[in-house]
Amino acid sequence: MSKQWDIIIQPKRSVLDINLKQLYNYKDLLFLFVKRDVITIYKQTILGPIWFFVQPILTMVIYVFVFGKIANISTDGIPQPLFYLSGIIIWNYFSSCFSLTANTFTGNAGIFGKVFFPRLIVPLSQIISNLIKFFIQFLLFLTVFFYYLSNNTVNPSYLIILLPLLLLIIAGLGLGFGLIFSSLTTKYKDLKFLMQFGVQLLMYATPIIYPLSTIPEKYQFWIKLNPITHIIETFKTAFLGSGQLSTNGLIYACVFTLITLTLGVLIFNKTEQKFMDTV
Amino acid sequence: MQKNIAIKVENLSKLYRLGEVGSKTLGEDLNRFYAKLRGKEDPYSLIGQANDRTSEAKGDFVWALKDINFEVEQGEVLGIIGKNGSGKSTLLKLISQITSPTTGRIKAKGRIASLLEVGTGMHPEMTARENIFLNGAILGMNKKEIKAKFDEIIDFAGCQLYVDTPIKRFSSGMRVRLGFAVAAFLEPEILIVDEVLAVGDAEFQKKAIGKMKDISSGGGRTVLFVSHNMASVKSLCDKGLLLEEGRITAYGEIDDVLDKYLLTTVFDEQIKIAERTDREGSGKLKVNDITFFNKNKEQIDKLFIGDTLYICFEFDRKIKEDEKIALAFSIVDKYNKQLVLWVTDELCQQISNCTSKLYFKIDSFNLRASTYYISYQLAFDKISKDTESDKLQKAKQIQVINKKNNDNGIIPRELSLSYMPIEIIEKFE
Numbered sequence: 001m002s003k004q005w006d007i008i009i010q011p012k013r014s015v016l017d018i019n020l021k022q023l024y025n026y027k028d029l030l031f032l033f034v035k036r037d038v039i040t041i042y043k044q045t046i047l048g049p050i051w052f053f054v055q056p057i058l059t060m061v062i063y064v065f066v067f068g069k070i071a072n073i074s075t076d077g078i079p080q081p082l083f084y085l086s087g088i089i090i091w092n093y094f095s096s097c098f099s100l101t102a103n104t105f106t107g108n109a110g111i112f113g114k115v116f117f118p119r120l121i122v123p124l125s126q127i128i129s130n131l132i133k134f135f136i137q138f139l140l141f142l143t144v145f146f147y148y149l150s151n152n153t154v155n156p157s158y159l160i161i162l163l164p165l166l167l168l169i170i171a172g173l174g175l176g177f178g179l180i181f182s183s184l185t186t187k188y189k190d191l192k193f194l195m196q197f198g199v200q201l202l203m204y205a206t207p208i209i210y211p212l213s214t215i216p217e218k219y220q221f222w223i224k225l226n227p228i229t230h231i232i233e234t235f236k237t238a239f240l241g242s243g244q245l246s247t248n249g250l251i252y253a254c255v256f257t258l259i260t261l262t263l264g265v266l267i268f269n270k271t272e273q274k275f276m277d278t279v
Numbered sequence: 280m281q282k283n284i285a286i287k288v289e290n291l292s293k294l295y296r297l298g299e300v301g302s303k304t305l306g307e308d309l310n311r312f313y314a315k316l317r318g319k320e321d322p323y324s325l326i327g328q329a330n331d332r333t334s335e336a337k338g339d340f341v342w343a344l345k346d347i348n349f350e351v352e353q354g355e356v357l358g359i360i361g362k363n364g365s366g367k368s369t370l371l372k373l374i375s376q377i378t379s380p381t382t383g384r385i386k387a388k389g390r391i392a393s394l395l396e397v398g399t400g401m402h403p404e405m406t407a408r409e410n411i412f413l414n415g416a417i418l419g420m421n422k423k424e425i426k427a428k429f430d431e432i433i434d435f436a437g438c439q440l441y442v443d444t445p446i447k448r449f450s451s452g453m454r455v456r457l458g459f460a461v462a463a464f465l466e467p468e469i470l471i472v473d474e475v476l477a478v479g480d481a482e483f484q485k486k487a488i489g490k491m492k493d494i495s496s497g498g499g500r501t502v503l504f505v506s507h508n509m510a511s512v513k514s515l516c517d518k519g520l521l522l523e524e525g526r527i528t529a530y531g532e533i534d535d536v537l538d539k540y541l542l543t544t545v546f547d548e549q550i551k552i553a554e555r556t557d558r559e560g561s562g563k564l565k566v567n568d569i570t571f572f573n574k575n576k577e578q579i580d581k582l583f584i585g586d587t588l589y590i591c592f593e594f595d596r597k598i599k600e601d602e603k604i605a606l607a608f609s610i611v612d613k614y615n616k617q618l619v620l621w622v623t624d625e626l627c628q629q630i631s632n633c634t635s636k637l638y639f640k641i642d643s644f645n646l647r648a649s650t651y652y653i654s655y656q657l658a659f660d661k662i663s664k665d666t667e668s669d670k671l672q673k674a675k676q677i678q679v680i681n682k683k684n685n686d687n688g689i690i691p692r693e694l695s696l697s698y699m700p701i702e703i704i705e706k707f708e
Contacts, residue, residue, distance in 0.1 A: 005287075005386040011379055029416035036402055036413055043404040043445075114396040115417055116376040273379040276372070277295065 023118045033125035038132055052136045056092065060084045067209045076211040076242045079148050085141050086239060087208030090232055093134040093167070094174050095199050100126040101178020102195055104268075105186045105275050112276065119272040120265070123178060127171050134167070145239060159238035159245070166231050172257040173227060179264030183271035207232055212244045227253035283353040284388075285469055285501040286374070291347040291383035293369050293525075294340050343369040344525045347383070351518070353468075354499040356491075358506070358516030358533055360540050365522040367505045368473065371395060374503065375471050389468025392418050396473075398458025403447035407438055407457060410446055414461045428464040435490070436460035456483055463490045470494060473505045484511075491515060513537060541581070552674050553595075559670040560657065564604070567635075568593040569653055569675040581678035588644040588677075589704065590653070592637045606637070607662045608655035610646065611673065617654075618646065621701050622662060638704035648681045 042048045063084040067073045075083040101123040105112070108122055148154050185191045206228045207215070215223055223229050230253040236243035344366045351357050359367050373380050375393030400417040401410045411432055415425040425432075433439055436456045438449075446454055462470075472491065488511055495502045495515075506512050512519070512533065519536030521529035529539040553567045572589035573579045582588055590608075598604060609620040621639075652673035658666040 004388070006389055007376075007385075007387040007391060009373065009376055009379065009385040009387075011382055011384075025421075026416070026419075028422045032413045032416045035409070036405065039409075040402055040404040111400045111417070113372075113377060114399045115393055116391075117417060117419065276378040 019118065023120060026117050026121050029117060030121050030125050030128070033121065034129045034132070037125065037129035049136065052133055053140050056085060056088050056137050056140060059088050063088070063209060073210050074214050076213055078211075078236070078240045078242050079153055082141075082144055082148055082154065082240060083211075083236075084209065085144055086236055087206075087232060089134060089137045089141055090166075090170060090235060091203055091206065091208050091228075092137065093130060094170050094228060095203070096130045096133070097127055097171055097174025098178045098181075099195065099199060100130065101175055102181035102185065104178070104182040105271070106182075106192075109276070120268065123175055123182070123268075126178075127175055131167070131171065154239070155241035156239050157237065157241060159234065162234060162238055166235055169231055169253055169257050170228070172261045173253075176257065176260030176262075176264035179268040180260070183264075183267040183275075186271060186275040202226070202228075211236075211242070224249060227256040284350050285353040285355070286351040286388075286503075287386045288347055288349050288374075289384050289386075291344060291370075291373065291385060292342060292381050293344040293366075293373060293378075294381040295343045295369075296340055342525050344373070344380075344522075347527055349520060349527065349530055351501055351503065353388070353501055354495060355518055356495045356502045356504060356516045358504050358512040358519045358536070359522065360506070360509070360512060360519060360536065361522035366525040367522055368395075369525075370522070371471055371473050371503065371505060387469055390419060391469045391471065392462070392465045392467035393471040394418075394459075394462045394473065395471070397455050397462070401446060401454070401458065404445050406443045406445055407433075407436075407449070408442050410457065411461055414458065415465070418462060418465055419467065420465060424466070432457075432460045432464050435463060435486075452483075459483075459487055463487070463494070466498070467500070469501045469503070471503045474507065488515060509537060509541070552671065555671060555674070557671070560667040561669075563659070563668045564598070564602075564657060565595045565669045566592055566655060566657060566671065566674070567595045569655070571675075571677055580676070581680055582644060584648060584679055584681065585643050585645055588641045590639045590641070592639075592655070594635045594637075597635045603660050605658045605660060605662045605666075606655065607658075608653055610651050610677075611654050612649060612651055618651070623703070624661065640702050640704050642700065644679065646679050648679050650676060650678050652676050 042051055045051065047054070060081055064080045067084070068075065068080040104119070104123050104126075112119065145154065145156075149156070181191055181195055185195075205223060205226050207223065212220070212223065212229065212233055230246065230249035233243040234245050234250060237245040347370065349357075359370065361367050371393065372378050372395070374385055374387075375391060375395065377393075377395075398410075398414060401414050405413065408429075411429065412422065412425050415428075416422070420428075433442060436453075436459075438453060438457060441449065441453070446457065449457070491502060491504070492515060494500050502515075504512065504516055516533045518531065519529070519533040519540075520527060521536050521540050529536045552569060558565070570591045570593070571579050571582070572591065573582060574587040574589075576589070592606065592608075603624070605622070605624045607620065607622040609617045611617050653675045654672045655670070655674055656662055656667065657669040659668060660666050
């Protein structure tokens with residue numbers, strides 16, 4: 001008689017025991033979640049997917065008005081709409097990846113309490129559905145971009161091919177931080193509040209409304225500690241031809257992301273076994 | 280022939296924290312971490328106690344399940360029964376991997392699909408078609424499997440007309456049907472079902488039970504089934520598992536387990552009348568106990584509708600011959616609504632040998648199936664506040680059960696509740 005068990009449920013899995021095969025088996029669920037997120041967001045709205053555009057456009061207009069016209073913050077000679085828009089879409093992608101992932105356990109406790117599937121599917125689906133949202137907003141950016149390109153006010157470079165890498169880093173960072181926060185909030189609900197304004201504050205520590213070059217030398221170190229800084233700067237260098245691209249910075253961002261993501265996945269994996277008891 | 284075990288549960292225990300989780304956890308976590316560093320045992324896990332809801336907690340932790348061992352053969356239907364809070368749901372949660380055990384292990388062959396709720400993860404804005412795919416995928420099917428079963432699912436749920444309608448427009452019953460239909464066409468080796476059949480109309484419940492029978496007998500799949508509906512447990516399951524306070528108290532053929540469950544549950548929750556402190560009256564004469572007997576004079580705590588019932592009042596002393604006792608007692612339902620009332624005066628003058636026990640006979644106890652309580656008032660001469668000797672609300676529990684196991688739970692017709700003839704029995708035994 002064969003004693004081969006397919007499933008063994010034990011008190012403690014090893015920290016590194018991440019069942020990738022199981023994750024793969026649920027790939028259909030991943031895409032159905034993405035589909036659900038995308039098609040239900042604007043159901044029963046009149047404008048539908050147009051809302052994807054409205055938010056960045058309005059934000060951009062406000063930024064141009066407040067930071068560009070009133071505060072008169074330099075954009076390093078880049079047309080203001082393009083400058084802000086590039087920051088906004090990248091930041092949007094990061095912040096929505098982060099905050100949605102961070103909500104994984106508390107927001108899905110209902111489903112998680114009733115049925116088992118690899119919990120990692122949920123944050124992964126958020127990353128993908130937000131990527132779709134990013135590309136829609138990226139279209140908007142491209143429209144503005146080509147408008148200024150025809151006026152010869154921007155000079156993009158071959159570095160544009162780095163875009164997939166940049167997106168990967170952003171997604172990895174958002175996911176990594178989100179997973180860590182999501183795991184910790186199951187026990188310490190305080191973090192939810194920290195996260196809410198933390199994301200807002202972090203935006204000001206990222207060169208979105210100002211170029212890195214305007215930061216005084218002695219503060220630059222701190223801003224560069226923020227890995228997203230390097231992403232934004234690389235993006236701006238690639239598309240707009242103005243920014244501080246540094247290979248070291250990019251490598252730093254990659255390493256930072258890898259560490260965060262690994263840590264996040266490990267903590268998440270450990271939390272998912274017990275979180276129903278504490279959430 | 281060797282048995283083919285589908286699920287094997289070994290020494291399974293689950294510890295839960297009592298009280299508020301997270302109030303002082305950071306400090307405790309540090310404490311725990313420090314203990315771990317020194318290689319000591321977790322300072323907070325030592326005080327587990329049995330899961331007895333009625334007594335005040337002594338420690339901070341409770342064993343929701345303790346040392347559970349059992350095996351389920353392939354193709355077997357195991358019914359898990361027990362009172363609320365006995366650990367049934369915890370057991371299902373552990374087997375369906377929603378939370379992990381504190382000690383012990385569960386081994387299983389094949390895919391496990393759990394149906395702890397119908398229609399988990401369905402999105403109200405999406406159409407029935409989209410939801411079937413989503414729900415199916417959540418339960419562990421892949422797209423191809425769902426596609427192959429799609430027509431059958433729609434057919435079973437009976438919602439061909441509404442395939443492309445968002446399910447927020449569905450009635451709640453329809454949503455349940457859809458959810459169950461998806462789950463019914465899952466093809467896992469092990470299916471876990473928790474009470475979900477309690478919803479839906481009688482016709483659908485019948486359909487659902489029938490489907491579950493097909494799954495286990497035809498498909499050779501293993502089913503774990505939790506329900507409070509004893510009729511459906513009886514008709515569906517081969518084996519039974521009775522949980523009490525997180526431990527297995529009976530395990531075996533379903534009929535034996537059900538018998539044990541029905542026998543043990545009622546008396547457990549009752550405090551003996553003699554120990555009750557919420558009584559009123561002067562206390563000159565008190566009721567020590569009330570017991571029920573069937574027509575064969577066997578002591579019972581439940582009876583079928585319309586059965587003959589003997590009620591015995593036992594007093595704390597022998598009644599003197601010149602004492603004029605008046606006793607009023609009534610049957611009340613769990614909301615304390617009075618359903619039948621009997622008042623008798625000069626009790627001992629009516630019978631010759633008045634001892635410390637009084638017997639009454641009701642030829643046909645015609646209340647519908649439910650749990651009832653007996654409340655009484657004992658006085659001298661006449662029932663009144665001044666002469667009252669002893670009074671107790673809901674002194675004893677009695678349960679009336681349906682004669683036939685109606686698996687669709689039809690409520691029996693309401694019988695006349697106001698009058699039920701009663702007589703005093705002179706000679707019992």
